[in-house]
Amino acid sequence: MTAAYDLFLHELGATGREYGDGFSIGNLLQLTPQERERTRQALIECIRRGEARALKPLTVVAPGPDTVTLLESLWQTSSQQDPPEEFDVEVAAALARLTDASDALDFLEQAAIHLDDTWTQGAALDGLVSAGVDSNASARLARCIRQAADEDTRLSCADSLLQRHGWQIEDPALQDETLALLKALVSEQPADRDAALLRVLKAPARPWPWVVQP
Structure with missing residues (x-):
């Protein structure tokens, strides 16, 4: 795994004030294609749980028609x-x-x-x-x-x-x-x-x- 994906996983499990800080957008641009797909799936799960912080990063890692839908x-x-x-x-x-x-x-x-x-x-x-x-x-x-x-x-x-x-x-x-x-x-x-x-x-x-x- 890349350092970018490690950071995403850390932010994914964040709590308290760090949770409120959301996800590092610049970091998401450094993910490999395989990591982007895993990240996309994780963000969609966050959205299904009603996590507002996941919406912005989803538009970065997966800006295609499926996200628009x-x-x-x-x-x-x-x-x-x-x-x-x-x-x-x-x-x-x-x-x-x-x-x-x-x-x-x-x-x-x-x-x-x-x-x-x-x-x-x-x-x-x-x-x-x-x-x-x-x-x-x-x-x-x-x-x-x-x-x-x-x-x-x-x-x-x-x-x-x-x-x-x-x-x-x-x-x-x-x-x-x-x-x-x-x-x-x-x-x-x-x-x-x-x-x-x-x-x-x-x-x-x-x-x-x-x-x-x-």
């Missing part, structure tokens, strides 16, 4: 209650990564600006950030920035849009520009906000996942 089935039978559960949000996010499912994107957009639970709201934003590059998730994030009722939510939406288009505060080469754009995106001046949106949306969205394969 599974996600569509889960989406159709999900409770989509108000407020939504984390599992439902992760199903919508996973579906948005692999398809241009407008109803899943609608769900994520509403969750991103209306949920009070920070964790679930973050999962919804993550779903919009990592949605397929051909989807309209960027336009939805821009709309979230305009419609968010409070400054914290606007800031989260603005940061998500910047990440989707390649700006990260952690990158020293982009830090100053990222901070300037972030400030403009949440500005009370519509002209400043719209100019920043135009600048960001002109850049292509980055295909997810954003880790460099070895």
